[in-house]
Amino acid sequence: MLVAGVLAVLATAACGSDEPGGKAGRDLLDRLSPVGTPTATVVDLARVRKELGLPADFGGATGSREAAQQRFDSIVAMAYPIWSTPLKSAVRDAVDLGRVSAVANNGVGRQAVTVLATGQKLGEITAALKAGGYTEDNGVWRAPAGNRVTAAAAVGGGDGFLVTGADAATVRSTARGEGTGFKGRVRELIDQLDAPAAAAVDYPSGCVDAAAVADDIAGQKGRIMLIVPGASTDRVRTGEIQSFTVDTSKVEGDKVTVTLTHARAEITPLQFVGGERSVTEVYGC
Structure with missing residues (x-):
């Protein structure tokens, strides 16, 4: 079970953040673990939208020529690699980015994962994944055979957050709150x-x-x-x-x-x- 403190942090993040410095985004680092060369990217989407003058529920506009929307997409892609892939992705289709308030990841590679703080119900996301061919395996949804989007091979989550990554075991442990967190x-x-x-x-x-x-x-x-x-x-x-x-x-x-x-x-x-x-x-x- 997830500890109450972590749930409280993610619930706060999912509602958006007006905190100075985007603390809600940085709190997602508590769920991640360093892998390989310690690396992390954190984006407070609520604050990014506000700084760019975009609507509070703006969910991206890939291919837009409008400067603020281009900035938004380029920043999101650095923390949420699924967003920039030209390949079709059931995860990208299932996640309403307009309801995501913060994103963090811990680098690249098979053990890397992305955590999103979201106000979207997990059941809504998993229903869309199931329709896209994903199957449930002990709390993690696995991509169907032939999936070409490595970062979307496995999906887990809970109340107010979602985890995506290449390795199902890593996604599962991250979703369960078993990560060491970034402390260095x-x-x-x-x-x-x-x-x-x-x-x-x-x-x-x-x-x-x-x-x-x-x-x-x-x-x-x-x-x-x-x-x-x-x-x-x-x-x-x-x-x-x-x-x-x-x-x-x-x-x-x-x-x-x-x-x-x-x-x-x-x-x-x-x-x-x-x-x-x-x-x-x-x-x-």
Whole structure:
């Protein structure tokens, strides 16, 4: 059974969040466990919608040319990979994104999962999954043979939340509240950024020990925070770097903080952690 405290957290998240810093989104990290290189992405969709001037129940508009809607879709996809797949997905069809208030995931790979805080009834979702060929297996709904969307291979959930992922056992344990939660540097950096959408990674090797990125939404601004032993201002890149412009940089001990502006609505600074970009584009190792 799920502990009452976790249920309370998820119920709060499912109702939307007006809390500073999107705490409802960050609380989802308590349900996840680090896998491989500790990485997490958290998006407070209630706050993102508000910052973008979108309706409180906006559920995405894939393919839209409207800037705010493009921003929304690009941010959602970083935490909820099913959203961006061009393949047909029964999970994407079953989940009403307009009723999702926060999303978090713990990276990529077979053991990675995504948790959504939602006001949608689990029975409504599972009925749609069943119609799409999913079958129930000890509390987890498994995709039918031939499923090509890895992140939608298994689905679990409970009161106010949904879990999706590639591995049924991992989805099941996450839904049961058996995850260890993020308690280390990744969680600390995301909390420090206090942003509508943020991602962080704790690297096992390399010149950068850890990195975190915030999409601050307003003004198409973002921040990158790096932990670099012996950080040097001389290594911080300036000017334009492929659709992003470095506005300011600051080095305090081992911490490097960079502010960015991006020129295109369909991209997000979250790409620098867990996406197609690398923080070494900002800090030269």
